Amino acid sequence: MHEEILAFANFQFEVLETTMKVIVGEGVRDETRYKLNWPQFVDRLRDAGLNVNPDDRPFFSRYQMPRPDDQFFRQFLGFQDEIKGLLATISERRAIPLATWEAVFREAERVGEVVVPYPPVKKDITEQDLGRLAFQKSITAESYRALLYGQLRGLIINRRIFRLRKCLECGTFFLDDTRRGNKRYCSAATCANRAKQRAFLLRNLNRRAKAAANQGRLAFPEVVSGHGAGG
């Protein structure tokens, strides 16, 4: 099971417009709704070797509303940049900057559940009312930060944090579970293969360019030496 922090950092957020059939009175009407591209993105993550359940989508319940909240969306992308920056630094430097270390332990302390009663309570609650209420766990943008930092703390505690890698080809973050810990691409089938093919093409091009250059060079000394021999 991969960490949600990886799914969140790798996710390329997009809001898709979709049409939905809505029953209005006697008829059916098309209505525009918005949704995130998570189901589409899950396949991409799977290609990258990350085992993600489509239901384990990163926190974005507020985009599931008929109209996504622009400000919230921007805020969220900003938060994603922050997390990506942390992961990139740790995977590239193979070190946890002190400030990050402190932030991880400070933020992770704040992991807390927010419980929201449904329907909203607007009057005194009797025993009967209480029986009718449902309680839903809710995560706010702030507690989501704590949750992800908590996962980073978990990676530190179980000493897997330095298994964090950023794919050299596509930039996907992943945990290297190989014994030797020298995995550089998220997936052998896609990224490692693509990089290999490119290296092969490049080598071929270089070889041809060198051959062409050598021919040019060989032709030139022949003329010179021919000239020299004659003189």
Ligand SMILES: [Zn+2]
């Ligand atoms: Zn990759």
